[in-house]
Amino acid sequence: MSQPLRRRVIATCRRRSMAVSDQHAANGCAVAWRPSDGFVLPLAQRLRFRALPVVERRDDPFGVRDDSHTGAPKATAGQVLRETVQLLREMDAYAKRRLCLALVLVGVAAVLNGLAPVVLKSVVDDLNPSAHDAPLPLFAVVGIYALATWLTRIASQLREFVFGGAQRRMYRSLSERLFAHVIRLPMRFHLQMKVGAVSEALTTGLQGVEYILQYTLYTILPVLLELATVIGVLLHLGQPVFTALFVLALLGYAAVFAWGVVRIAGPARAAAAAQTEAHGVMLDYVANFELVKYFGAESIAGKRFDAVLARGEAHWRTYYARRLSNGMLVGTIFAGFLGLTLAYACRQVRAGAMTLGVFVMVSAYLLQLVRPVEMLGVALQQLARGLAFVERMLDLQRQAPESVQGRATPAVDGYGELVFDRVHLSYGTGQPVLQDISFRVRAGRTLGVVGASGAGKSTLLRLAVRLVEPDSGRILLDGCPVCDLALASLRAAVAVVPQDTLLLNDTIANNIRLGNPECTRVEIEQAARLAQLHAFIMRQPEGYETRVGEHGLRLSGGERQRVSIARAMLRRPRLFWFDEATSSLDALTEQHIVRNLRQIAQHHTTVVVSHRLSSVAHAEEIIVLQQGRIAERGTHAALLASDSLYARLWHQQQCADTAPYERVYPS
Template sequence: MRAYADNDYPADHKPDWKVIAGLWPYLSEFRGRVVLALVLLVLAKLATVATPVALKYIVDYLDQTRGEDVLLWIPVLLVVAYGGLRFGSTLFSELRDAVFARVAERAMRRISLRVFRHLHQRELSFHLDRKTGGLARDIERGTTGISFLLRFTLFNIVPTLLEILLVAGILLVAFNGSYVLAILVSVVVYVVFSVKVTEWRTRFVREANARDNQSNSRAVDSLLNYETVKYFNNERYEATLYDRDLEDWEKARLKNRLSLATLNAGQALIIGIALVVIMSMAVREVAAGEITLGDFTMINAYLIQLFIPLNALGFVYREIRQALVNVERLFKLLGDNPVIVDKPDARNLSVEKGDVRFEHVDFSYRSNRPILKDVSFGIPAGTTLAVVGASGAGKSTLARLLFRFFDVDNGRILIDGQDLRDITQDSLRAAIGVVPQDTVLFNDTLYRNLAYGRPDASEEEVYQAARMANLENFIHSLPEGYETRVGERGLKLSGGEKQRVAIARVILKNPPLLILDEATSSLDSLSEQAILGALREVSRQRTTLVIAHRLSTIRDADTILVMEAGCIVETGHHADLLARNGRYARLWYQQHQNDED
C-alpha cells in the first residue's frame, strides 16, 4: 500500500540527509554557543571514558593489598577521583544542554516564523487546495523534528561515535587487539542491522503520518462546518467518515509498532551476543592470569558504557529518520515558491487619481475552462462601476484579479497607468479595501476584529467606523460590548452582523480604491438602506468596483456592466439599460417579480 500525504510524498520515499545541513543557517546566529557546547561535549565524554580507568585502579589496589596493611587514603583518593569523574561527566553534559538551549529554541522560532510568513505569501489557489488540519500537523511535527535533529544529531550520535573511538583506543593500548576487533564487529553489525531495518520500516512511519494528517483534516473540517452538519442531521455520517480515517490510521500505527518490536528485538539480540563473547574472553584471561581483576572490571564497565548509548543510538537513529521525514515536509513547504511574486524591480503603487482599467483580459482557473474572455472596461477615478450577471459569469473573478490573488493570462490591468504586475503586492493591497460576500472573523473580541482594518487606529476611530457601519446599537446591546468574543470564524454573530463588521473594517482602513463583493447580501432591508448610505459616503471620491446580485443596491452606480459567460454583454447607466430592454432589464424585472411574490 502506498500512502500519500498532502505534498505527494510516497510512503517509501527516502528522506534527503542534506536536510540536516540546511539547519546550519539557523545555528549561525550563535556560533560561539555552538562551539562552547561542542567543547563541553568533548569534556563530558573524556570524563565518561576515564571513569572505568579509575574503577580499575580501585579494584586492583584492593585486590593486590588483600590481607595486608592498607593505606586508607589511597583508595579514598581513588574513590573521590572516580566520583569526581562521574560528576564531571554529568556536569559537562548539563552545561552543554544549557548553553545549547538558546540556540535550539531560537532556531525553532526562526523557522516557525519563516514558515508562517511563507504560507501567507502563497497564492490563494494554494490555500484553496490545502487541508488546514493536515497543514497544521505538518508544521507542528516539522518544528518538533527540527528540535530533535539539532539536539540528538549533535549531542547523541557524535558523542557516541567519539566514545567508541576513545574506548577502542584505550582497549588497544591496554589489552590485545581482539577486544577492539570484537567491539568493532559488534558495533558494525548493530549499526548495519539498525539502518537496514529502519529503512524498511520508514514506509510505515510515513503511512502513519499520512493517515494521521487525513484523520485530523477530517476532524477539523467537520468541526469548522458544525452548523452545516447540524442542518442536515449528519452527525452519524461525519462520525462514520472520521472513524473510517481513524481505522486506516490504526492499521498504519499497528504496522509501525510491530516493525518497531522487530527492530528492538534484533538490537537486543546483537548486544546480548556481543556481551557474552567479549566477557567470555575477559573471564578466560583473568583465569589465566593474563589480566587483573581490575582490568576485567574496566572491560565490563566499558561494555556497559558503550552498549547503553549504542542501544540509545538505535532509538535515536529511528527518531532521526522520523524527524527527517517531518522536517523534509516542512522544508518542502518553504521550497515551493509562490506563483504570484513581485518582480525584482517592482515599485510601490502610486495612486494619484485612482483610474482603473482592464484591457483585453483573458483568465482561467484551469486551462480547459476559460472564465474571462477579452474583457475590457475602465473605472474613471472617483466613480463607481457595478458588475451584475448570473452566477459563474466571472464577476467575483474581476475583484480577485484586481486584488492580484491571480495574474491575468492575457491582457493587463492598470491603476493610474501602472500595470499590476509591475508594482509590489503590498502597496497594491494597501490601496484597496474589500468587503467580501462571506466575512470570516477571528476568534477574538469584537473590538479587535473591528480594529483589524487598521491595527494602529485609535479607539475613537474604531468607534466611529462602527457607527458608520450601523453597528453601534447592536454592540451596546451586548453585555460585554466591544469585548464580546465572536467565536470560531465569527459563528456567534449573524451573517448581517459579520458583514457590517467587514464594512467597518474597510471604513477604518480608508483606502483610495474599494471592492464591494455583494457587500449587503446578508442584510435585511432596513439595515441595507442604512449601510448603503454609509457606503455611498465612503465611496464618494473613491474608485469603487461593486459586484452586485441585488440590483436595487446599484441603481446609483455611474456605470453598470452586465456579464454573461465571461464576456461583457451590456454597459450603461441604470435608466439607459432599462430603456434598452435587454439582459439587464430582464434581470431587473425578474428580481422585482420575485420580491413581489
Template sequence: MRAYADNDYPADHKPDWKIIAGLWPYLTEFRGRVALALSLLVLAKLATVSTPIALKYIVDYLDQNSGQDLLLWIPVLLVVAYGLLRFGSTLFNELRDAVFARVAERAMRRVSLRVFEHLHQRELGFHLDRKTGGLARDIERGTNGISFLLRFTLFNIAPTLLEILLVAGILLVVFNAGYVIAILVAVVVYVVFSIKVTEWRTKFVREANARDNQSNSRAVDSLLNYETVKYFNNERFEAQRYDSDLEEWEQARLKNRLSLATLNAGQALIIGVALIVIMAMAVTEVASGEITLGDFTMINAYLLQLFIPLNALGFVYREIRQALVNVERLFKLLGDKPAIEDAPDARELAVDKGEIRFEHLHFAYRKDRPILQDVDFTIPAGHKVAVVGASGAGKSTLARLLFRFYDVDEGAIRIDGQDIRDVTQDSLRAAIGVVPQDTVLFNDTLYRNLAYGRPDATEEEVHRAARMAHLEHFIHSLPDGYDTKVGERGLKLSGGEKQRVAIARVILKNPPLLILDEATSSLDSLSEQAILGALKEVSEHRTTLVIAHRLSTIRDADTILVMDGGRIVESGSHNELLATGGHYAHLWEQQHRGGDN
C-alpha cells in the same frame, strides 16, 4: 500550481540526508554557543571514559591488599575521583544542554515564523485546495523534527562515535587487539542491522503520518462545519467517516509498532551476543592471570558504558529518520514558490487619481474552462462601476484579479497607468479596501476584529468606524460590548452583523480604491438601506468596483456592466439599460417580480 497533498511522497520514498546540511544556517546565529556546547560535550566524554579507569584502580588496590593493613586514604581518594568523574560527566552534559537550548528554541521560532510568512505569501489557489488539519500537523511535526535533528545529530551521534573511538583506543593500548576487533565487529553489525531495518520500517512511519493527517483533517473540517452537520442530522455519518479514518491510522500505527519491536529485539540480540563473547574473553584472561580483577571490572564497565549509548544510537537513528521524513515535508512546503510573486524590479504603487483600467482580459482557473474573455472597461477616478450578471459569469473573478490573488492570462490591469504586475503586492493591496460577500472573523473580541482594518488605529477611530457601519447600537446591546468574543470564524454573530464589521474595517483602512463584492448580500432590507448610506458615504470620491446580485443596490452606480459567459454584453446607467430592454432589463424584471427591489 500543483495543490498541496497528503500523499506527495510514496510510502517507500527515502528522504534526502542533505536536509541536515540545510540546518546549518540555524546554527550560525549562535556560533559561540555552539562552540561552547561542543567543548562541554568533549569534556563530558573524557570524564565518561575516565570513570572505568578509576574503578579499575579501586578494585585492584582492594584486591591486591586484601587481608593487609590498608592505607584508607588511597581508596578513599580513588573513590572521590571516581565520584567526581561521574558527576563531571553529568554536569558537563547538563551544561551543554543548557547552553544549546537557546540555539534549538530559536531555530524552532525562526522556522515557524518562516513557514507562517510563506503560507501567507502563497496564492489563493493553494489555500483553496489545502487541508488545514493535515497542514497544521505537518508544520508541528516539521518544527519539532528540526529541533530534534539539531540536538541529536550534534549531541548524540557525534559523541557516541567519539566515545567508541576513545574506548577502542584505550582497550587497544591497555589490553590487546582482540577486544577492539570484537567491539568493532559488534558495532558494525549493530549499525548495519539498525540502518537496514530502519529503512524497511520507514514506509510504516510515513503511512502512519499520512493517516494521522487524514483523520485530523477530517475532524477539523467536520467541526468547522458544525452547523451543516446539525442541519442534516449527520452526526453519526461524520462519526463513522472519522472512525474509518482512525481505523486506517490504527492499522498503520500497529504496523509501525510491530516493526519497531522487531528492530529492538534484533538490536538487543546483537548486544547480548557481543557482551557474552567479550566477557568470556576477559574471564579467560583473568583465570590465566593475564589481566587483573580490576582490568576485568574496567572492561565490563566499558562494555556497559559503550553499549548503552550504542543502544541509544539505534533509537536516535530511528528518530532521526522519522524527523527527516517530517522536516522533508516542511522544507518541501517552504520550497514551493508562490504562484504570484513581485517582479524583481517591482516598485510601490502610486495612486494619484485612482483610475482603474481592465485591458482586454482573458483568464481561466483551468485551461479547459475559460472564465473571462476579452473583458475591457475603465473605472474613471472617483467613479463607481457595478458589475452584474448570472452566477458564474465572472463577476467576482474581476475583484480577485484586481486584488492580484491571480494573474491574468492575457491583457493587463492598470491603476493610473501602472500595470499591477509591476508594483509590489503589499502596496497594491494597501491601496484597495474589500468588503467580501462572506466575512470570516478571528476568534477574538469584537473590538480587535474591528481594529484589524488598521491595527494601529486609536480607540476613537475604531468607535467612529463602528458608528459609520451602524454597528454601535448593536455593540452597546451586548453585555460585554466591544470585548464580546465573536467565536471561531465569527459564528456568534449573524451574517448581517459580520458584514457590518467588514464594512467598518474598510472604513478604518480608508483606502483610495474599493471593491464591494456583494457587500449587502447578508442584510435584510431595512439594514441594507442603512448600510447603503454608509457605503455611499465611504465610496464617495473613491474609485469603486461593485460586484452585485441585488440590482436595487447599484442603481446609483455611474456605470453598470452586465456580464454573461465571461464577456461584457451591456454597459450603461440604470435607466439606460432598462430602456434597452436587454439582459439587465430582464434581470431587473425577475428581481422586481420576486420582490427584491
C-alpha cells in the same frame, strides 16, 4: 424543523450549490462534486465551511502536489536530513551559539564518561598486593575518579540547560518562518488545501525537528563519542582482541540498523501522513459543526474519521512490528558480544595475561555501554520517525510563495483609476473563466458589476489585487500595471468588503482595526456607526471588546458583514471594492448602509459587485457579465431603456423585492 424553514434551507442550498460549483469551476479548483453528494460540499465551500471533502485520498495532504500521480520520486531520508540541517543553519546567532556550546558539552561529557573506567582500572590495580608502586597515591586516584564522574554529570546538566534555550529559540524562529511562509502562499494553494493538513504538518514537523535534535544531542552523539573513546583507550592499552570484538559488534549493529531503517521508513512515512489526514478530517467536521447538524451527518463524520484512524493504526502496527524485529536482532548481537567478551576476559585473567584492573575496566565498559547502545537503536528509529514528520513540513516549505515584490515600481501615486485591458483568464484548466474583459473606472467614479453566479464577478477582484494572474491582457492602477507593484503597496490601495465575510476569533474592535492598525478608538466607533453597527455593539455587555468567536459565529450573518464594512471604511484606500457587500442584510439596513457607502466612497474609485441591481443603479457605468464575457454595458437608465438582460433582471427583482428602487435611492 418547520416545513417553511426546511424549504428555505433547501432553496438556499440549491442556490448556493450552483453558485459555488460555477465559482470553483472558474477558479480552477479541483473539487470532485457528484450529483449524489447533494448540496453539502458546495454549501460548505460557499460559506467558507472548510471541507467535508469528497475528493479521493492522495499522498499529498495539501492537495497541491501528488507524487503518486505524477511519478515524482519522494525525498530520501538523506535529502530530508540535509534540508533540515539547512533550516537549522539559518537560525539566529543566539540559537547557534547555544547549540555549539551544547555540542561542546556533549563531547566533554562523552569523553569523561569514556575515561572513567580507566581511572577505575588504576584503583583496582593499586589494590593488588603484587602491584608495583603507583605514580599517584590511591586516594588521589579515587579522587580523580570521583571528579571525572562529577564533571560528567555537571556537563550533562549544563548541556540540558544550554540546549533548552537553543531549542525554544529554534522552535520560535522556525514557527514564525513557517507561519510567514504559509500566509504568503498563493491563492491557488489555499483554495485547494485540505484544512487541518497544514496545521498538522507544521505541528508534527516542528515535533520532528525536536526529535532529531533531542535524540542526536542526548543519545546518538554521546554514544558515538563514548564508543570512539573506548576504542581509543583499548588500542592505547594494547588490547586488540577487545577492540576487534567492539568493532565487530558495532559493524553488526550498523548492518542491522541500515536494514531496519529501510524497513521502518515506509510505515513511518505512511503513519505520519495518516496522522496529518486524521487531524485535517477532525478539524473539518468540528469547524463545520453547524453544517453537520443541519444534515444529521454525525454518523457520517464519525465513520469517516474512524476510517482514517484505522488506516493510521494499521501503519503504526507495521511500524512497531518492524521495530520489534530490529530490536530482537540488536539484542542477539549484543548478547553474543557480551558473552564472548567476558569469556575471553576471564580466560586472560586466569592465564595471567591480564590484570584484574583491566578486567574490571572491560566489565565497566560493558555495563556502561550496553544500555546506551540499545538506546542508540531506539534513538535512530525515533530519528527516522522525526524525519518522516519533518518531510511533511518540508513539503509545505517547498510550495512557492506569491511574488511579494513587483517587477519595477514599489509604489505609485494617483487617485485610483482602474483599467482592465483585454484580460483573459483560464487558470490553466483550458476552460476560459474571463474572456476579453476591458473596462475603465475613472478616478472617483463608480462601476457596477452584475451577472449570474459563476460569471466571473469575484474573479475580477482576485485579478485586481493579484491573488491570481491573468493569462493575457493588462490590469493597471493609476497607469501602472499591477504586476509591477509591490503587493503591500497594491493591497494597501484597495479596501475590500468580500462576498464571504472573514473574521478573526478576536474582539469586534480588533476585527475592525485590521483595516487600519494605526487607527484610534474614535475612528473605530465612527466606522461602526457608518456601518450601522454601533448600536448593536453597545448593547453587548463587553461592547467593542466582545469576542466574535471562531469565524465570527457568535454574530449573525448581517452583523458579520457590517463588521467587514466598518473595517473597509477605516482603510482610507484609493479604490473601494464591494463584493456582494450587502447580501446578508435586510432591505431596511441595506438602504442605510448603501447610502453610507455612497457617502464615504463619493471621492473614491468604487467597484460594486452585486446580484441586487438596486445596489449598482447609481453607478456611472454598469457591466453585465455572462459566461466570462461582458454581455452589456451602460448606465442604469440606458440599460433599462433597451430590451436587455439587465432590464429583464431589474423587472424580475422589482416584482420580488419589498423595497423598491425609489426607497433605496430617493431622489
